[in-house]
Amino acid sequence: MLFIVVFLAVVSGNLTTHYIELKLAARTADQALQKPNERTQQASARQKEQNLIRQRQSQVQRARSKTGVKLQRACQDWTQADKDNKTQTTAAGRTRHCKDYEVFIKTGKVP
Secondary structure, X not given: OHHHHHHHHXXXXXXXXXXXXXXXXXXXXHHHHHHHHHHHHHHXXXXXXXXXXXXXXXXXXXXXXXXXXXXXXXXXXXXHHHHHHOOHHHHHHHHHHHHHHHHHHHHOOOO
């Protein structure tokens, strides 16, 4: 009888130990998987920020270029003409020239 009690105690102790080891290994694996994911997200966020900075710098350079200044001036002239005359022609000219300027600043392509 004592042999059975000792046997059951040893078996239950071993089972409990293995269960705890498995849970600990699973937790460690989960933590290991989360850290690279966090690093990846941080790297992605930094990359997006750097892309936005480069994009903004490109837009500023385009706005300062001869073409950018020319398109901006045309937009301003048509906007002033539309304020002064309020015709369909001046409204359409304002829309077209200001859109051309906007497209150039965003893409670098001259419409």
